Amino acid sequence: MRMAPADAATAAARPMPEPRQETAPAARTPDLMAPRPFTVERVTRDVSDTFTLELRPLEGPPLAFQPGQFTMLYLFGVGEVAISVSGDPDRPERLVQTIRAVGPVTRAMTALKPGAVVGVRGPFGRPWPCAEIEGRDVVVVAGGVGLAPLRPAILHVLARRGQYGKVALLCGARTPKDILFRRDLRRWGGRLDTSVAVTVDRASAGWHGQVGVVTKLIGHAPFDPEEAAALVCGPEIMIRYTVQALNDRGVSLDRIYVSMERNMKCAVGFCGHCQFGGSFVCRDGPVFRFDRIADRFAVREL
Amino acid sequence: MTGETHGLDRILARHPFFDGMPEGYRVLIQGCAANAVVKAGDYVYREGEPADRFYLIREGRVALEVYVPGRKPIVVDTLGSNELMNWSWLLPPYRCHFDARALELTRLITLDAVCLRAKMDEDPVLGYAVYKRFAPVVAARLAAARRQLTDMYGAPGS
Ligand SMILES: Cc1cc2nc3c(=O)[nH]c(=O)nc-3n(C[C@H](O)[C@H](O)[C@H](O)COP(=O)(O)OP(=O)(O)OC[C@H]3O[C@@H](n4cnc5c(N)ncnc54)[C@H](O)[C@@H]3O)c2cc1C
Ligand code: FES
Numbered sequence: 001m002r003m004a005p006a007d008a009a010t011a012a013a014r015p016m017p018e019p020r021q022e023t024a025p026a027a028r029t030p031d032l033m034a035p036r037p038f039t040v041e042r043v044t045r046d047v048s049d050t051f052t053l054e055l056r057p058l059e060g061p062p063l064a065f066q067p068g069q070f071t072m073l074y075l076f077g078v079g080e081v082a083i084s085v086s087g088d089p090d091r092p093e094r095l096v097q098t099i100r101a102v103g104p105v106t107r108a109m110t111a112l113k114p115g116a117v118v119g120v121r122g123p124f125g126r127p128w129p130c131a132e133i134e135g136r137d138v139v140v141v142a143g144g145v146g147l148a149p150l151r152p153a154i155l156h157v158l159a160r161r162g163q164y165g166k167v168a169l170l171c172g173a174r175t176p177k178d179i180l181f182r183r184d185l186r187r188w189g190g191r192l193d194t195s196v197a198v199t200v201d202r203a204s205a206g207w208h209g210q211v212g213v214v215t216k217l218i219g220h221a222p223f224d225p226e227e228a229a230a231l232v233c234g235p236e237i238m239i240r241y242t243v244q245a246l247n248d249r250g251v252s253l254d255r256i257y258v259s260m261e262r263n264m265k266c267a268v269g270f271c272g273h274c275q276f277g278g279s280f281v282c283r284d285g286p287v288f289r290f291d292r293i294a295d296r297f298a299v300r301e302l
Numbered sequence: 303m304t305g306e307t308h309g310l311d312r313i314l315a316r317h318p319f320f321d322g323m324p325e326g327y328r329v330l331i332q333g334c335a336a337n338a339v340v341k342a343g344d345y346v347y348r349e350g351e352p353a354d355r356f357y358l359i360r361e362g363r364v365a366l367e368v369y370v371p372g373r374k375p376i377v378v379d380t381l382g383s384n385e386l387m388n389w390s391w392l393l394p395p396y397r398c399h400f401d402a403r404a405l406e407l408t409r410l411i412t413l414d415a416v417c418l419r420a421k422m423d424e425d426p427v428l429g430y431a432v433y434k435r436f437a438p439v440v441a442a443r444l445a446a447a448r449r450q451l452t453d454m455y456g457a458p459g460s
Contacts, residue, residue: 049457102457144455174455201450204374205367208405211377213449220382237454 016229016254017133019068019126019287032268035074035119036060038095040112046098047178050145051110052086055095055120062092063120066127067152068259068287072267073097074119075112079105082264082282084149085123089156095120098148098180124267125286128153128257133229137165139221139251141242143172143214143234147180149259149286150233154188161193165228168221169196172214172238176200176207195222214238215245225250232290233259240297243290253291260285260293310335313411318384319358319435327428334417338410340364346387346402346410353390353398355412359383362408366400375401379443386439391415 038055045051057063063071065085074080087096101107112118130153138157142150157164169188173179179198189196197217199210210217214234230246232239239258246256262274262281269283277296279285310332314320320328338357340346346357346364363382367375378400381387387410390398396415422429 172455174453178455199380201453201455203377205365205377205403206374207377210363210380210382211365212379213446215449216446235454237449237452241449 016289017129018289018292019129019257019285032121033266035072035080035121037117038120040114040116040118041094042114043112046180049102050098050100050180052096052098053109053112053118054087055097055118056093057095057120058117063095063123064092065089065095065123065152067130067156068128068149069123069125070149070267070286071095071097071120071122071124072264073099073109074121075105075109076117076119078108080119080121081105081109082261082267084259084286086148086151089152090159098145098151100145121267124282126284126288128231128259128287129229130156134160134163135165136255137223137228138167139170139218139223139228139230139246140168141170141172141214141218141230141232141234141246143238143242144174144178145180146232146234146238146259147171150231151181151184153231154184158188158191158194166223167194168223169194170214170217170221171196171198172217172234173198173200174202176203176209197221213241215241218242218245218249228255230256231259232256236260243297253294254289256290257287258290258293259287310337310411313337313360317358317360317411319386323431323435327431330421330428331413331418331432334414334421336412336414338412340404340408340410342404342406342408344404346404346408347398348401349398351398353388353396354415356389356391356415357387357413358411359385359387360409360411362410363405364408365403365405367403369401375403379446380405386436389436389440391419392433392436 037058039058040053041056042054043051067089070082070084072080073083083097083099086098087094099106099109101110140150140154157167185196185198188194199212199214199217203211228251230251232242243256247253260276260281262276264282265271265273267282269280274281314328314332359381361383363380364387365377366379367377369375388398422432
């Protein structure tokens, strides 16, 4: 990967911010470890193995969050998993979380019906730097269910559209059936001030959209590489290829933010489960400025 | 597909394929070129046909499909504005590898490969200039196809 030098000569030569620290320090605060009960209000099946829960606290205030933050969602008697908030940060009354069923806990969650109660801890983690990148072009690159943690950032940006330059959303999915949030994509794509491109890895002839890897979208997307900040989330291979393609187009690594996943337990920087090189994903991430972690991407099995 | 040649010099001069190519060669290649328009749903070429042309897409989008008996064709790639299409004309046996179907109204420049192959044989410097523009395209498509093979969005552990 070519390491583009920090864009010292451009008008936007201010140093790029790191995601803000939002989490209270470690497990000194006991309620960070105690789940609050939330009722399932609605369940929506998004694509075959992915569904969205809308949750409301049984009592107490709604769960305010920053785009990119996650909760620890506890299915009583089964287990607890880290899930990003996928709802609108300006409307936190309902906690919205989009889940792909991949293992015991997430699969058991597919049986949740309205009225069921789950436990919620959080929100945790450093968010997407939505406020800090005001004034820039914004490129969002999402792979598969990676669109879920990006949805709040997209909604935040579009609700303050005038604060940003060009906005490009680039989404990759496995097949047309696996495209998440189609209704949102159509709505966002219908705006004259936002460009939306979707590509799938494979399709049959009924599909009229693009076919090919998501990185192919980066070369043609309308944004100024010297001025853009990129938000990237998806499988780790996709992140690697995407960062490379963004960097090849001229987006320096300090303007690329990625959201990382590691298995979690405490989610408050205590247990070390989520270690990623010298950081804990729950406390120092999940959103990282890529130049800070680039060295770790060159190392296998971190 | 309908063809015409007017305005070609202007269109070719602007196309990235000709970036950095000596004007003399561009004029030479222009001798093998024609404009074409393909309507949505129509085929530009079919798998197995002689690869006696290649294309510069001006605007529009084309799907590369594999025909499967008794099923809908599988789309393996889509190409859009400014992309090169059909590199099979460079290598024997000069046969098209896929069906190329326009997904929307598509404007193309078609280049007569038989004519160009002869000119390239006569002038290897021209040949090299053309190969230099095709090799990165072929390499990028191979890399993209291999990434598609990783099935990166597949279920973990599957
Ligand atoms: C910060 C953060 C945010 C997340 N946001 C979401 C989200 O919005 N929606 C969502 O569906 N999932 C999200 N995840 C992933 C989710 O936490 C895991 O899929 C979940 O823990 C799996 O638990 P399980 O018991 O169902 O399966 P497990 O038995 O724990 O895992 C089943 C399979 O999934 C793999 N796996 C487990 N955890 C992960 C992981 N973190 N990354 C990649 N593969 C994993 C395992 O290796 C195994 O092959 C997030 C993870 C993190 C760390
Ligand atoms: S999950 Fe315990 S330190 Fe991150």
